[in-house]
Each structure stands twice: as structure tokens, then as C-alpha cells.
Amino acid sequence: MRLLLFGAPGVGKGTQAKLLSSKFNIPHISTGDILRQAVKDETELGKKAQEIMSKGDLVPDDIMIGIIKYRFSKSDCKDGFILDGFPRTEKQAVELDKLLTEMNINDIKLINISADEEEVVKRLNNRRACKVCGHIFSLSEIDKSNNCPNCKASDSFYLRDDDKEEVIRKRLEVFRKTTEPVLNYYEKQGKVIYINGLGSVEDVNTELLKILTH
Numbered sequence: 001m002r003l004l005l006f007g008a009p010g011v012g013k014g015t016q017a018k019l020l021s022s023k024f025n026i027p028h029i030s031t032g033d034i035l036r037q038a039v040k041d042e043t044e045l046g047k048k049a050q051e052i053m054s055k056g057d058l059v060p061d062d063i064m065i066g067i068i069k070y071r072f073s074k075s076d077c078k079d080g081f082i083l084d085g086f087p088r089t090e091k092q093a094v095e096l097d098k099l100l101t102e103m104n105i106n107d108i109k110l111i112n113i114s115a116d117e118e119e120v121v122k123r124l125n126n127r128r129a130c131k132v133c134g135h136i137f138s139l140s141e142i143d144k145s146n147n148c149p150n151c152k153a154s155d156s157f158y159l160r161d162d163d164k165e166e167v168i169r170k171r172l173e174v175f176r177k178t179t180e181p182v183l184n185y186y187e188k189q190g191k192v193i194y195i196n197g198l199g200s201v202e203d204v205n206t207e208l209l210k211i212l213t214h
């Protein structure tokens with residue numbers, strides 16, 4: 001099973017990726033992670049990427065594709081993978097297609113976990129972080145004592161900037177604008193699976209599995 005994973009901020013994409021990864025025994029490949037790893041390992045591509053990033057520039061597509069190609073060639077990818085964080089542009093989608101064709105892979109699916117904007121705003125706006133231990137809770141998990149369920153600190157909760165309404169709306173807008181062309185690209189090829197990301201983690205996962213295994 002070879003999946004590309006898409007999801008707006010706040011829809012629980014990371015959680016679903018983990019569940020799918022363990023269910024199908026395929027790796028969850030976050031392009032941010034493999035880029036950092038390549039830099040750390042000082043591979044040839046990693047060194048090039050590091051040089052470009054140190055100047056404050058974005059890593060070019062050909063280097064990213066090279067790093068992805070290297071990751072795909074590892075044995076744990078033989079039965080599939082979940083690629084997360086790439087492609088972000090239509091041009092990257094075209095480049096990824098070239099790589100997949102080269103590797104004789106033609107069964108890719110794009111999972112788009114979507115959610116109603118108002119619901120996402122509400123959900124994130126209901127989150128509180130503990131400034132002592134860093135754990136994040138939803139308001140419903142915090143009882144009247146206002147003590148952190150994790151580290152027992154008292155009155156340690158705050159609303160992170162990332163969870164403030166105006167910031168969330170901005171992130172959602174950026175996400176929509178940047179991902180729309182990519183979605184359209186895969187839609188034309190009939191490769192998009194749409195999932196409603198609201199509802200519990202279990203419900204979303206059940207729905208996803210139903211579609212993926214039918």
C-alpha cells in the first residue's frame with residue numbers, strides 16, 4: 001500500500017499516519033524527518049541541502065526527490081509507505097510521478113483528511129498546553145482543580161499561539177491555497193481518497209481502513 005498523506009492543520013493527520021503505519025506494517029515517511037536525517041548523516045544530498053538551508057533558501061525539488069528516492073529504496077518500503085509532507089506543489093507532484101514510474105510503482109493513492117474550518121478552529125482553540133511539562137490537553141480533559149493531569153502542576157495551562165483563532169485561520173488558508181493545485185493534479189488521475197477528519201480518532205481510522213481494504 002503506497003499512500004500520500006494530506007491533511008489540514010488540526011485534523012489529526014499524524015495520529016492517523018501512525019495507526020496506518022502499524023496496521024499495514026509500512027513506514028510513515030515524513031519528508032521533514034528524512035531531510036533532517038540526511039543532513040545528520042552527512043550524505044551527499046544531505047550536505048547539499050544543509051548548504052542551501054544555511055543560506056536561508058528552500059531545499060530544491062531535485063534534492064528532495066533524491067532524498068525520497070534513497071528512502072524508498074530501503075527494504076522496509078518494499079510493501080509500501082506513507083509519504084507525509086510531499087508533494088506540496090504541482091511541480092513536485094510531477095517530479096514524484098517521474099520517480100515512481102522509474103521505480104515501477106503505479107498504485108499510489110492520496111488520502112486527503114479534510115475538516116470543516118469552524119470545527120477545526122473550535123477544536124484547536126479548545127486546546128491548552130502545560131507550560132511545565134509541555135503536554136497538550138483539550139479543555140474537557142482538565143478538571144476543576146486546574147492541575148495538569150500529566151505533571152500535576154497547578155495553574156500551568158496556556159493557549160499556544162499556534163492554537164489561537166486568527167493563527168489557525170491563517171494556517172488553514174495557506175494550507176488550502178498551497179494544496180489545492182496538488183489535489184487537483186491527483187484528482188484528474190482519480191487517485192484521491194477523501195476522508196472527513198472530524199469525529200474521534202477511532203472513527204476516522206475505521207472509515208479509512210474501510211476504504212483502503214475494501
Ligand SMILES: [Zn+2]
Binds near residue numbers: 131133134151
Ligand atoms: Zn504538566
